[in-house]
Amino acid sequence: DAKTTQPPSMDCAEGRAANLPCNHSTISGNEYVYWYRQIHSQGPQYIIHGLKNNETNEMASLIITEDRKSSTLILPHATLRDTAVYYCIVMGNAGGTSYGKLTFGQGTILTVHP
Amino acid sequence: GAVVSQHPSWVICKSGTSVKIECRSLDFQATTMFWYRQFPKQSLMLMATSNEGSKATYEQGVEKDKFLINHASLTLSTLTVTSAHPEDSSFYICSARIVPGLAGIANTGELFFGEGSRLTVL
Numbered sequence: 001d002a003k004t005t006q007p008p009s010m011d012c013a014e015g016r017a018a019n020l021p022c023n024h025s026t027i028s029g030n031e032y033v034y035w036y037r038q039i040h041s042q043g044p045q046y047i048i049h050g051l052k053n054n055e056t057n058e059m060a061s062l063i064i065t066e067d068r069k070s071s072t073l074i075l076p077h078a079t080l081r082d083t084a085v086y087y088c089i090v091m092g093n094a095g096g097t098s099y100g101k102l103t104f105g106q107g108t109i110l111t112v113h114p
Numbered sequence: 115g116a117v118v119s120q121h122p123s124w125v126i127c128k129s130g131t132s133v134k135i136e137c138r139s140l141d142f143q144a145t146t147m148f149w150y151r152q153f154p155k156q157s158l159m160l161m162a163t164s165n166e167g168s169k170a171t172y173e174q175g176v177e178k179d180k181f182l183i184n185h186a187s188l189t190l191s192t193l194t195v196t197s198a199h200p201e202d203s204s205f206y207i208c209s210a211r212i213v214p215g216l217a218g219i220a221n222t223g224e225l226f227f228g229e230g231s232r233l234t235v236l
Contacts, residue, residue, distance in 0.1 A: 036227075038158075041205070041230065041232070042229060042230060043118075043120075043207050043209075043227035043228050043229050043230045044158070044207070044209075044227045045227070046225065046226075046227075087157075099211060100146055100148055100163075100209065100211035100225050101148060101160060101163060102148070102158075102160065102209070102225070103160070104150075104157040104158040104159070105157060106157050107157060
């Protein structure tokens with residue numbers, strides 16, 4: 001699976017949008033971009049995933065560049081409860097033999113402050 | 115939505131004892147589950163892939179005789195830390211891969227993680 005790079009930490013004011021970048025320049029054509037987050041001492045929580053089109057759900061939006069070498073996770077209105085470590089992961093989709101074997105990088109520590 | 119449950123959520127044991135951690139998929143079948151370990155201030159590291167009805171596949175550097183994995187049913191995988199030592203103290207997390215095409219649950223591609231089990235070996 002392709003390696004990803006993320007900034008180690010970011011700050012965001014409560015109520016503002018949090019934009020978390022991720023570089024995945026070696027992503028292959030059949031690999032998806034997944035985002036998870038981990039709140040302290042809990043298991044990772046799925047946020048969103050996408051292949052090449054921008055995606056939006058009730059939690060966040062995912063913007064993937066046209067060349068698919070980078071993406072941005074957007075939390076439109078960050079709250080204090082969004083403080084967590086955010087992981088960007090690249091992986092083949094369901095059906096592949098390696099599906100589910102996630103390689104976690106160091107992620108981005110997002111701190112939302114009042 | 116699909117839920118993966120781990121038990122116990124935390125455990126303290128004496129050095130030399132064995133500890134079993136359970137990972138259950140509560141409302142779906144999981145032919146494959148994954149076990150991760152996370153040390154303080156570090157990221158999750160994959161330990162092994164647990165396959166229902168067959169032997170687990172271990173990542174390089176993970177001792178299969180120390181971390182015994184059993185996946186006897188489609189809803190349960192267990193990780194047993196044998197002869198635990200203080201350096202085995204860690205946060206152990208499992209995830210489950212849903213059976214593709216399973217009716218009743220939207221397979222949107224996400225994997226489901228348990229809440230984690232914190233092991234402290236004295």
